[in-house]
Amino acid sequence: MIKFRSLLCLLLLSVSLTTQAKIESREFADAQMEDDYQALVAELRCLVCQNQNLADSNAELAQDMRAKVYKMLNEGKSKTEIADFMVTRYGDFVLYRPPVKSSTFLLWFGPFIFLLLAGIFVVSFIRRQSVSEKSVVDQQLQKKAHSLLDDE
Amino acid sequence: MARFGILIGFFLLMGVFAVVLDRMGSGEYNPRDIPTEFIGRAAPQINVPDLYEPNTIVKTSDMQGQVWLFNVWGTWCPECWREHEYLMHLKTQGIPIVGLNWRDDRSEAQSMLSRMGNPFVKIGFDPDSSVAMDWGVYGAPETFLIDADGKVVAKHAGGITPAVWQQKFQKYFTPVAANGQQL
Numbered sequence: 285m286i287k288f289r290s291l292l293c294l295l296l297l298s299v300s301l302t303t304q305a306k307i308e309s310r311e312f313a314d315a316q317m318e319d320d321y322q323a324l325v326a327e328l329r330c331l332v333c334q335n336q337n338l339a340d341s342n343a344e345l346a347q348d349m350r351a352k353v354y355k356m357l358n359e360g361k362s363k364t365e366i367a368d369f370m371v372t373r374y375g376d377f378v379l380y381r382p383p384v385k386s387s388t389f390l391l392w393f394g395p396f397i398f399l400l401l402a403g404i405f406v407v408s409f410i411r412r413q414s415v416s417e418k419s420v421v422d423q424q425l426q427k428k429a430h431s432l433l434d435d436e
Numbered sequence: 437m438a439r440f441g442i443l444i445g446f447f448l449l450m451g452v453f454a455v456v457l458d459r460m461g462s463g464e465y466n467p468r469d470i471p472t473e474f475i476g477r478a479a480p481q482i483n484v485p486d487l488y489e490p491n492t493i494v495k496t497s498d499m500q501g502q503v504w505l506f507n508v509w510g511t512w513c514p515e516c517w518r519e520h521e522y523l524m525h526l527k528t529q530g531i532p533i534v535g536l537n538w539r540d541d542r543s544e545a546q547s548m549l550s551r552m553g554n555p556f557v558k559i560g561f562d563p564d565s566s567v568a569m570d571w572g573v574y575g576a577p578e579t580f581l582i583d584a585d586g587k588v589v590a591k592h593a594g595g596i597t598p599a600v601w602q603q604k605f606q607k608y609f610t611p612v613a614a615n616g617q618q619l
Contacts, residue, residue, distance in 0.1 A: 331574035344539055345574060348565035373572035375473045 310354055320363050324353050328370055329378050337380060473572055474588040480570040487537050487545055487559035494560040503608050504532040506580040508568060510540040511548045513576040519595035523555035535559035538568050538576055581605050
């Protein structure tokens with residue numbers, strides 16, 4: 285039993301080691317270049333994954349795209365040049381923060397529009413509710429007032 | 437009156453969901469599909485060695501003046517195996533297809549073609565995605581159609597089937613049989 289457990293531990297350890305090993309270690313000429321690299325792989329989307337950026341993904345295309353980013357940085361390309369390179373090939377989809385333009389308008393402002401609509405709905409709902417409650421109270425008060433008046 | 441409005445809104449939303457689901461079901465709409473950036477643009481360069489002859493460079497300009505297909509495939513891709521037979525059929529129809537063997541092993545790719553037939557006029561060998569990235573490829577198989585002026589006019593992500601062929605590609609080819617006669 286103990287043997288089985290230690291085997292299991294070893295297995296689990298080896299799994300995490302292999303996943304670690306898949307993200308390449310890279311050498312950078314200076315800190316600025318490393319910052320640019322990290323920013324780019326965080327900003328660019330892994331195209332074959334659901335909601336992962338290049339930095340997080342072990343997908344093969346993501347590995348190659350990271351290598352391309354690294355190569356272009358070494359060739360002295362700027363961050364915007366590299367982002368543009370990817371956008372001309374893969375479209376705005378490759379960016380986690382697509383630029384605001386007519387085709388991405390709903391993407392950027394859709395949630396706020398829905399929030400606004402929901403807000404309007406809630407406010408009008410509450411208003412209506414309180415109005416009808418108030419009128420019920422008013423009627424009761426009126427009845428009471430009438431009965432008091434009648435008593436006199 | 438307001439109740440009525442909410443009800444109408446609800447049914448409208450339901451209608452939208454039903455239409456999207458229906459189109460997804462009939463394969464017209466793929467939520468994972470990434471719209472291509474290349475329609476109407478000049479075809480990118482290929483510029484990698486040939487799968488069979490490492491000293492020969494496969495180039496986009498080799499195909500100038502022809503309407504041709506550019507098909508990205510790999511032996512690791514099951515859908516590529518499925519579409520292979522149809523690509524062989526297109527070859528017999530005289531359709532020129534340039535292949536891009538993507539992220540693959542040279543000898544495995546060659547042995548697959550020797551077993552299943554080679555539908556390609558040329559095959560670029562792209563182990564590190566350099567050509568794939570230049571064409572905005574994100575999966576295999578992917579097929580582009582390039583016109584005689586070297587412009588990309590159509591693209592399909594996924595296997596080529598007779599239905600896909602008729603819908604997207606056939607109209608760009610004047611029917612020519614393998615023996616060169618008009619069909």
